[in-house]
Amino acid sequence: MKGFLGFILAVLVVYSIYYDLQFGTIPNMTKAATVGTHLKPNKKTGHPDKKLIPYKKTKVQPGATVLSVVEHLNGNTSVSIQKIIRDFEKLNPGVDVNKIKIGHTYLFPVYNHKP
Secondary structure, three states, X not given: OHHHHHHHHHHHHHHHHHHHHHHOOOOOOOOOOOEEEEOOEOOOOOOEOOOOEEEEEEEXXXXXOHHHHHHHHHXXXXXXXXXXXXXXXXXXXXXXXXXXXXXXXXXXXXXXXXX
Protein backbone atom coordinates (compact mmCIF):
# COMPACT_ATOMS: atom_id res chain seq x y z
CA MET A 1 0.00 0.00 0.00
CA LYS A 2 2.86 2.40 0.83
CA GLY A 3 4.45 1.71 -2.55
CA PHE A 4 1.20 2.53 -4.37
CA LEU A 5 0.79 5.83 -2.47
CA GLY A 6 4.42 6.69 -3.22
CA PHE A 7 3.82 6.01 -6.91
CA ILE A 8 0.71 8.22 -6.95
CA LEU A 9 2.63 10.99 -5.17
CA ALA A 10 5.50 10.75 -7.68
CA VAL A 11 3.07 10.94 -10.62
CA LEU A 12 1.39 13.99 -9.06
CA VAL A 13 4.75 15.75 -8.58
CA VAL A 14 5.85 14.99 -12.16
CA TYR A 15 2.51 16.24 -13.55
CA SER A 16 2.74 19.42 -11.44
CA ILE A 17 6.22 20.15 -12.76
CA TYR A 18 5.12 19.46 -16.35
CA TYR A 19 2.07 21.74 -16.00
CA ASP A 20 4.16 24.53 -14.45
CA LEU A 21 6.74 24.38 -17.25
CA GLN A 22 4.13 24.25 -20.02
CA PHE A 23 1.54 26.76 -18.80
CA GLY A 24 2.99 28.49 -15.75
CA THR A 25 1.23 29.09 -12.47
CA ILE A 26 1.41 32.88 -12.39
CA PRO A 27 -1.54 34.50 -14.17
CA ASN A 28 -0.75 36.75 -17.12
CA MET A 29 -1.34 40.26 -15.81
CA THR A 30 0.10 42.20 -18.73
CA LYS A 31 -2.00 44.60 -20.77
CA ALA A 32 -2.69 43.91 -24.41
CA ALA A 33 0.38 44.53 -26.51
CA THR A 34 0.37 47.22 -29.15
CA VAL A 35 1.04 46.42 -32.78
CA GLY A 36 3.32 48.68 -34.75
CA THR A 37 5.86 48.68 -37.51
CA HIS A 38 9.50 49.14 -36.89
CA LEU A 39 12.25 50.54 -39.08
CA LYS A 40 15.85 49.90 -38.12
CA PRO A 41 18.73 51.71 -39.81
CA ASN A 42 20.73 49.67 -42.26
CA LYS A 43 24.20 49.08 -40.77
CA LYS A 44 25.97 49.88 -44.05
CA THR A 45 24.09 52.97 -45.21
CA GLY A 46 22.62 54.31 -41.97
CA HIS A 47 19.24 54.66 -43.70
CA PRO A 48 16.17 52.71 -42.58
CA ASP A 49 15.54 49.37 -44.28
CA LYS A 50 12.67 49.49 -46.74
CA LYS A 51 11.12 46.30 -45.40
CA LEU A 52 8.83 46.83 -42.43
CA ILE A 53 8.53 44.15 -39.80
CA PRO A 54 5.22 44.24 -37.89
CA TYR A 55 5.80 43.60 -34.19
CA LYS A 56 4.23 43.48 -30.75
CA LYS A 57 5.98 44.81 -27.67
CA THR A 58 5.75 42.00 -25.12
CA LYS A 59 7.03 41.45 -21.60
CA VAL A 60 8.73 38.05 -21.18
CA GLN A 61 7.07 35.74 -18.65
CA PRO A 62 8.82 32.92 -16.76
CA GLY A 63 9.48 29.89 -18.95
CA ALA A 64 9.00 31.82 -22.21
CA THR A 65 11.29 31.58 -25.21
CA VAL A 66 11.33 33.67 -28.37
CA LEU A 67 9.61 30.86 -30.25
CA SER A 68 6.94 30.31 -27.59
CA VAL A 69 6.10 34.03 -27.49
CA VAL A 70 5.92 34.25 -31.29
CA GLU A 71 3.67 31.16 -31.36
CA HIS A 72 1.45 32.73 -28.69
CA LEU A 73 1.18 35.98 -30.67
CA ASN A 74 0.66 34.37 -34.08
CA GLY A 75 -0.99 31.04 -33.37
CA ASN A 76 0.14 28.27 -35.67
CA THR A 77 2.36 29.86 -38.28
CA SER A 78 4.28 28.38 -41.19
CA VAL A 79 7.17 30.83 -40.78
CA SER A 80 10.56 29.15 -40.43
CA ILE A 81 12.47 29.27 -37.17
CA GLN A 82 15.40 30.92 -38.93
CA LYS A 83 13.15 33.78 -40.16
CA ILE A 84 11.66 34.24 -36.68
CA ILE A 85 15.14 34.47 -35.15
CA ARG A 86 16.42 36.79 -37.91
CA ASP A 87 13.39 39.11 -37.51
CA PHE A 88 13.69 39.10 -33.71
CA GLU A 89 17.37 40.07 -33.97
CA LYS A 90 16.51 42.88 -36.44
CA LEU A 91 13.88 44.23 -34.04
CA ASN A 92 16.15 43.86 -30.98
CA PRO A 93 19.74 44.57 -32.04
CA GLY A 94 22.36 43.18 -29.69
CA VAL A 95 19.94 40.77 -27.96
CA ASP A 96 20.83 37.06 -28.02
CA VAL A 97 17.66 35.03 -28.67
CA ASN A 98 18.90 32.39 -26.22
CA LYS A 99 19.39 34.89 -23.40
CA ILE A 100 16.16 36.88 -23.17
CA LYS A 101 15.37 37.90 -19.60
CA ILE A 102 12.20 37.41 -17.58
CA GLY A 103 10.40 40.69 -16.98
CA HIS A 104 12.15 42.52 -19.83
CA THR A 105 10.15 43.86 -22.76
CA TYR A 106 11.18 42.98 -26.30
CA LEU A 107 9.78 43.46 -29.79
CA PHE A 108 8.46 40.18 -31.23
CA PRO A 109 7.61 39.78 -34.94
CA VAL A 110 3.95 39.39 -35.90
CA TYR A 111 3.24 37.48 -39.10
CA ASN A 112 -0.55 37.34 -39.20
CA HIS A 113 -1.00 41.13 -38.89
CA LYS A 114 -2.97 42.74 -41.72
CA PRO A 115 -2.01 46.38 -42.35
